[in-house]
Structure formats: C-alpha cells, structure tokens
Amino acid sequence: MSKDDDPKYNNILKVRDDHLPIAFAVSEPGKFRFKEGTEISWLSGEEFSLKELRSRIEPWLTSLFQSEHLSFLAGSGLTHAVHYLAADKAAAGMGAVALSCHEAEINKAAAETAEAAGRSQGNFEDQLRSANELLRGLEILGNKDADTLRTDLKTILTQFSASILACEWGIATADESKRELAFNTLVTFLMSFASRTGTRDRLSIFTTNYDRLIEAGAELAGLHLLDRFVGSLMPIFRSSRLDLDMHYNPPGIRGEPRYLEGVARFTKLHGSVDWVHAGNDIRRIGLPFGAAKVDAYLGTPGMKDVDANRLMIYPNSAKDREASDYPYVELFRDLAAAVCRPNSTLVTYGYSFGDEHINRVIRDMLTIPSTHLVVMSYDDPLGRIMKSYQEFGRPSQISLLIGPALSDIRTLTENFLPKAAIDRTTFRMSELLKQRFGTSISDKRATEHATDGDAA
Incomplete structure (x- = not known):
C-alpha cells in the first residue's frame, strides 16, 4: 500500500475557493499533513497546524451563517456524537427484525428500496416501510395474514420506541460531569446557528431523528422552538401554521416590534417518538426525556385505542395512507420552502445523504446560484456523501468538513463554528x-x- 492509499487520510476539507476536496491526516496532536502531491493555494508545504485550519474555516462559516436564510439539518450523527460524549459509546441503533409472516418478501422489498436509494443493504426503516405497504394490500384483499402482520408491526414499533428512549436514557443518566459536558457542547453547537441578527430570517432547524435531543438542548439554551403544534397540555399538529413568530417592544422606543432573540423554527421530518395518531388528529404527548417506555403515557383520556401502532414514527403504520402521508407531506413542504430560495445556506451535520426525499430538495436548492450547502460529518463510511457531492455537480456551491479532525462535535464547536452572539x-x-x-x-x-x- 502506498502512502497515498493510507486510510488515515480520512479528513476531507473543501471551503472558500478550493476547487477540489482536499484529504489530510493527523500527523500528531494539533498537526496535520496533506497527501503527497496535493497542491494547496493557501498553504506552502504539506504540514499545517490547527491555527491555520481555523483561520481558513471559521471566517468562512461565520459569513455563511449570516446568510439571509439559514437552515440546519441534523441526522443521526448528532445523536451519536452527544451520546458518545455523555456515555463514552455511540447510541444503539435498531437492526433488522424478525417477522412471523411474509418475512422473505418484506426483506426482499426492503433490499430493493435500499438499492434504489443508493444504500448497500436495507435497514429497519426500509423493512418497516415494506411491511406497512404489504399490510395495506392484505387489508384490501381481506387476507387473514393482515392481523398477524399488524401484531408484528405493533411489537416492532414498541421495540423501536424503546430503543429511541434508551438512547435518551443513556444521556440523561450518564455521569454528571460527562452529562454536563455533553449538554454544554450541544447548547454551544445549537446557539452557533441560532445567533443571528434581527435583520435576518429565523434559523430553520430540521432533523430526521426521532429522539428529543434537540428539544432538550434548546430548552437548556433558552431557545424557543416554533413548530406546527398548537397547545400546551397535548399540542395538536396544524396545517395552518402561517408565519408565526415572537417579537417584543423595546422600552422607550416607538415603532415596529423587534424580533425576540433565541427563536428558531423546528421541523422533525420523520416524526417523533412522542407523536401519536389519536382520532383524526396528530398529537404530541407529554413523554419525559429518557422515559423507560412509551406505553404508560398512551392510556390517557382522549387517547382511546391508541397503542404503539399509532406512533408517528416514519414510516408509521397509521390506519390509512391518507393519514400516513398527511403530516410528512406538510413537513417536507416546510423543508423545500425554507431552503429553495435565493441567498440561502443549508448546513447538515451527521446526515449521511441516505434519504432520497431530502436529497431531491437539496438538489433543487443548488439550482439557485446564490445558495450554498455545508456538509459536516464525522465520517462517510458508505461513501454516500462524496457520491452525492459528485452527483449534485455544483462544487462551487458546496463546502465539505468531513472527518474527526474537522467534525468531531467538540472540535467543531471549540474551533470552527462561529461563537454564539458573535x-x-x-x-x-x-x-x-x-x-x-x-x-x-x-x-x-x-x-x-x-x-x-x-x-x-
């Protein structure tokens, strides 16, 4: 193996006027080395320090974060990063599950779905989506296997919600010093995005995660999140959100109210562990962060016949396709409306580009010349990020910070992200x-x- 093929060159940087992504490795703490033969316009030699890296990245990100429109998309990498800080291990995922009927057919359909999305193998979500589609077909045919598959899905969703809550539990019950470090890092991370001048549009936060880590971090940071839910005791999902915002009247100053600081718009694209389909409505239940299981919070007045099968975890198994599509169509419309407009910047963290619905919106966004995409990720094990970068075909509109030397969440917040209220x-x-x-x-x-x- 030649030196250029050494796998330690796992950090990829592309910012500002870089024409191509640049791979580099950590030679020693605080010191880095490019691959041999790499020509860098802003650096002489192959070695450089964290100071030089910071001077290259931080001003660029600070400028992009003050774009007229700023959106942030968090993938599962954010949950794993914070969980690792708190518990010294990554959050447990949910692998493929066993089904008592039509398992082979469901797994085959899940594999085909994954292949069409550019993934090497199907995951739990692919399996669940295929099972939901089969269930609807069996119900139409009046097949007796429908009841068996419905029972399987209920069991699977119960286990899945338990795995999500176990991740929250791992953070909430971690050693106090490590838990404080994890949440302080998360708060600093979120406020780096949310600290915007009053003349700029609100930050829009999107996530594909089902847990409530962002909500917990926002609560600690005093960040107000505006979403589509209305109410206090058991908020209900509304399509008519309009452009609600929060303002205040400065004392002694006449004129229009000013934006209240520390406010962001928030959208959970794939649903949440505390969303349930109750009657004709989508409601958010009062499920504490890190609760042991969700069942105990479902048997309340107004939640008749609501069980784990009604959890709005995408792809959920709601009673019909219209209800299944209803919240997610609205949520993806919010994503497209937020990012597909001029002078807009979208920052992703821990998102592996494995969701074609989201990739399609990003691809459309980049057709607007004044937009910019910033990709931050601890790694790219399946190569989907770099594959998407090539497919988008807009290198001048894309910045890359991939690898532990760049996008470890502590390194990122301490060195490269703009300081809150900067x-x-x-x-x-x-x-x-x-x-x-x-x-x-x-x-x-x-x-x-x-x-x-x-x-x-």
Missing part, C-alpha cells in the same frame, strides 16, 4: 478598531504633513 459584539468591536486605527493614521499623517510644512 455578530453584534464582534461587528461593533471591528468598527471601533477601524475608527481608532483610521483616526490614528490620519493624525499621524497630518502631523507629518505639518512638520514637513514647517521645515519648508
């Missing part, structure tokens, strides 16, 4: 320094000119 304070300081620096130069030049005149 805008007004930093800009004021910058203007003040410019004024003072400019004044001192003018005074010096005036003095020199006067001295020359006296000498003459």
Whole structure:
C-alpha cells in the first residue's frame, strides 16, 4: 500500500475557493499533513497546524451563517456524537427484525428500496416501510395474514420506541460531569446557528431523528422552538401554521416590534417518538426525556385505542395512507420552502445523504446560484456523501468538513463554528478598531504633513 492509499487520510476539507476536496491526516496532536502531491493555494508545504485550519474555516462559516436564510439539518450523527460524549459509546441503533409472516418478501422489498436509494443493504426503516405497504394490500384483499402482520408491526414499533428512549436514557443518566459536558457542547453547537441578527430570517432547524435531543438542548439554551403544534397540555399538529413568530417592544422606543432573540423554527421530518395518531388528529404527548417506555403515557383520556401502532414514527403504520402521508407531506413542504430560495445556506451535520426525499430538495436548492450547502460529518463510511457531492455537480456551491479532525462535535464547536452572539459584539468591536486605527493614521499623517510644512 502506498502512502497515498493510507486510510488515515480520512479528513476531507473543501471551503472558500478550493476547487477540489482536499484529504489530510493527523500527523500528531494539533498537526496535520496533506497527501503527497496535493497542491494547496493557501498553504506552502504539506504540514499545517490547527491555527491555520481555523483561520481558513471559521471566517468562512461565520459569513455563511449570516446568510439571509439559514437552515440546519441534523441526522443521526448528532445523536451519536452527544451520546458518545455523555456515555463514552455511540447510541444503539435498531437492526433488522424478525417477522412471523411474509418475512422473505418484506426483506426482499426492503433490499430493493435500499438499492434504489443508493444504500448497500436495507435497514429497519426500509423493512418497516415494506411491511406497512404489504399490510395495506392484505387489508384490501381481506387476507387473514393482515392481523398477524399488524401484531408484528405493533411489537416492532414498541421495540423501536424503546430503543429511541434508551438512547435518551443513556444521556440523561450518564455521569454528571460527562452529562454536563455533553449538554454544554450541544447548547454551544445549537446557539452557533441560532445567533443571528434581527435583520435576518429565523434559523430553520430540521432533523430526521426521532429522539428529543434537540428539544432538550434548546430548552437548556433558552431557545424557543416554533413548530406546527398548537397547545400546551397535548399540542395538536396544524396545517395552518402561517408565519408565526415572537417579537417584543423595546422600552422607550416607538415603532415596529423587534424580533425576540433565541427563536428558531423546528421541523422533525420523520416524526417523533412522542407523536401519536389519536382520532383524526396528530398529537404530541407529554413523554419525559429518557422515559423507560412509551406505553404508560398512551392510556390517557382522549387517547382511546391508541397503542404503539399509532406512533408517528416514519414510516408509521397509521390506519390509512391518507393519514400516513398527511403530516410528512406538510413537513417536507416546510423543508423545500425554507431552503429553495435565493441567498440561502443549508448546513447538515451527521446526515449521511441516505434519504432520497431530502436529497431531491437539496438538489433543487443548488439550482439557485446564490445558495450554498455545508456538509459536516464525522465520517462517510458508505461513501454516500462524496457520491452525492459528485452527483449534485455544483462544487462551487458546496463546502465539505468531513472527518474527526474537522467534525468531531467538540472540535467543531471549540474551533470552527462561529461563537454564539458573535455578530453584534464582534461587528461593533471591528468598527471601533477601524475608527481608532483610521483616526490614528490620519493624525499621524497630518502631523507629518505639518512638520514637513514647517521645515519648508
């Protein structure tokens, strides 16, 4: 194996005016090395330090984060990163499950779905989606296997919700010092995105995760999340969200109200472990963060005949396809409306580009020349990120930060992401320094000119 093929070159950087992604490795703590033969316009030699890397990345991200429209998409990598900080291990996933009827046919359909999406093998979601489609067909035919498959799905969703809650439990019950580190890092991470000037559009947060980690981090950060749910005790999902926002009236100042700081729009694209289909409505139940299981919170008044089969976890097994499509169509419409507009920046973290519905929206977004995509990921084990980068065909509109040296969540928040509330304070300081620096130069030049005149 040649040095260029060494797998330690697992960090990929592309920002600013880089024409191609650049691979590099960690030579020693705080020191990095590019592959031999790599030509870098902004660096002489093959080795560089964290300081040089930061000076290359941080100003670029700070500028992009102040785009007119900013959106953030979190994938499962965010949950794994925070869980690892708290519990020293990645969050447990949900593998393929055993079914008592038509298992071979379901698994075959799941594999075909995965292949069509560019994935090497089917996962739990593919299997569940295929089972839901088969269940609907069996119900139409009046086949007796429908009851058996429905029971299987109920058991599977119960287990799946338990695995999601186990991830939350692992974070909530971790050692106190590690738990504080994990949540402090998460708060800093979220506020790096949410700290925007009042003249900019609100941050839009999207996630494919079913857990409530972002909600927990926002609560600790004092970040208000605006979503499609209305109500306090048992919020109900509404299609007519309109453009609700939060404002305040500055004391002693007349005029229009100003934006309240610390507010973001929030959308869970694949549903949530605390969303249930109750009657004709989608409701959010009061499920504590890290609860042991969801069953105990379903048997309440107004939730008649609601069980794990009614959990709105995509793809869910709601009673009919219309109800199944209903919330997710609205949520994906929010994603497209937020990112597919001029002067928009979309930042992804921990998203592996395995969802074709989302990839299609991103592809459409990049057809607008003033948009930009920033991809942050700890790794790319299946190669889907780089494959999507090539397929999008818009390299000048895409920035890449892939690898542990760039997108480990602590490294990212401490070195590369803009500091929370950096805008007004930093800009004021910058203007003040410019004024003072400019004044001192003018005074010096005036003095020199006067001295020359006296000498003459």
